[in-house]
Amino acid sequence: MDVGTLDELQTQEYWDTRYASEEGTTYDWFKKFEDIKDIILERIPSKDSRILELGCGNSTITPSLHDLGYANVTSLDFSPNLISQMRARHPGIDFVEMDIRNLVEESDKLQAGAGQWDLIIDKGTLDALVAEKGSVWEPSERVFDNARREIDGVLHLLKPGGTFLYLTWMQPHFRLRFLERKADWDVTVRTINEGGGWDYFLFTGIKKVAP
Numbered sequence: 001m002d003v004g005t006l007d008e009l010q011t012q013e014y015w016d017t018r019y020a021s022e023e024g025t026t027y028d029w030f031k032k033f034e035d036i037k038d039i040i041l042e043r044i045p046s047k048d049s050r051i052l053e054l055g056c057g058n059s060t061i062t063p064s065l066h067d068l069g070y071a072n073v074t075s076l077d078f079s080p081n082l083i084s085q086m087r088a089r090h091p092g093i094d095f096v097e098m099d100i101r102n103l104v105e106e107s108d109k110l111q112a113g114a115g116q117w118d119l120i121i122d123k124g125t126l127d128a129l130v131a132e133k134g135s136v137w138e139p140s141e142r143v144f145d146n147a148r149r150e151i152d153g154v155l156h157l158l159k160p161g162g163t164f165l166y167l168t169w170m171q172p173h174f175r176l177r178f179l180e181r182k183a184d185w186d187v188t189v190r191t192i193n194e195g196g197g198w199d200y201f202l203f204t205g206i207k208k209v210a211p
Contacts, residue, residue, distance in 0.1 A: 009128040010146065012078045012099070019058065019082040026058045029124035030167055030200050031192070033064040039202065040065070040121065043163045048072060049118035052110070052157065054100045054150070055125025057082060063090050074111060076100055100125065101146060103153020110157075117157045122166045126150060126178065136174050147178035155184050155207060164205040167192075172201055179203055 008014040033040075040061075044051065047069050053062050056075035065073050077083055078099040086095045096109055107113050129146040130139060154164050164185070168175055172189045179187050185205040192200045 006131040006133055009131045015057075015077075015079040016081045019079050019085065022058065023081075023085055026060055028059050028061070029057070030169055031123070033060045036167065036192070036202070037064075040119075040165065041068075043119050043165060043204075044070065045118055050074075050112050050116060052076065052117050052120045054120065054122045054154075055128065056086070056095070058086065059123065061121060061123065062093055066090070066093050072111070100153060101129070101149040103150065104156045107153075107157060112157075114156050115159055118159055118162050120154050120158060120162070120164045122150075122154075122164070124168065126166060126175075127168055127170065130178065136170075139177075144178070151179065151181065154205075155181065158207040160207055160209040162207050164203075164207075166203040166205070168201050168203070169198065170201070172203075175201070175203065179205060184208060 049070065049072060051062075051065060051070060051073045053059070053073070053075045056062055056077050057079075062073050062075040074094040074096060075086065076096050076098045077086075078097065080097055083095050083097040086093070094111060098106055098109055126147060129150060130143045132140060132143055134140070158164065166175075166179070176187070176189070181187075185207045187203055187205045189201055189203050192202055
């Protein structure tokens with residue numbers, strides 16, 4: 001990736017232009033659905049569970065879950081081009097045009113509201129929101145605000161006991177600062193590395209149940 005595009009990853013214009021040129025294709029950042037299928041399925045309570053994918057792009061995650069019989073799946077992305085393409089390709093799935101930094105304010109666009117979602121998935125989307133030129137050791141206030149708005153939204157939508165799965169290539173010490181909310185959930189991290197090569201990190205946040 002061209003370092004000069006890092007700040008652009010947070011903009012609708014960049015992704016809308018990109019997806020306009022990629023119509024008809026699929027791409028899964030980091031891991032394909034089959035690589036993390038078992039991890040995802042073990043976090044879904046039932047076939048009736050409500051599942052939300054953040055920044056879906058043209059990933060195969062939501063279509064694959066739908067094919068497995070999970071009917072209440074929703075995908076969000078802020079690219080109008082992408083959402084139009086995915087609705088045409090997968091008419092049985094709910095694709096919603098939304099900036100995930102506005103999950104709290106625009107939750108009425110979703111089929112279910114606050115405290116009603118069993119599983120929320122982010123595969124690389126937070127990475128785009130916190131990408132910027134400069135040192136990863138000292139993120140800007142803008143980056144912290146982007147991350148805060150996403151995580152506020154995730155916690156707003158999850159059921160008590162619901163799960164947030166976030167897959168990234170960045171080392172945990174660069175990402176935990178955005179995720180840790182000790183009053184709201186417990187976050188664990190595991191390394192995914194089948195057959196050597198590049199390490200990926202899966203963060204799992206379980207929303208706490210009120211006593």
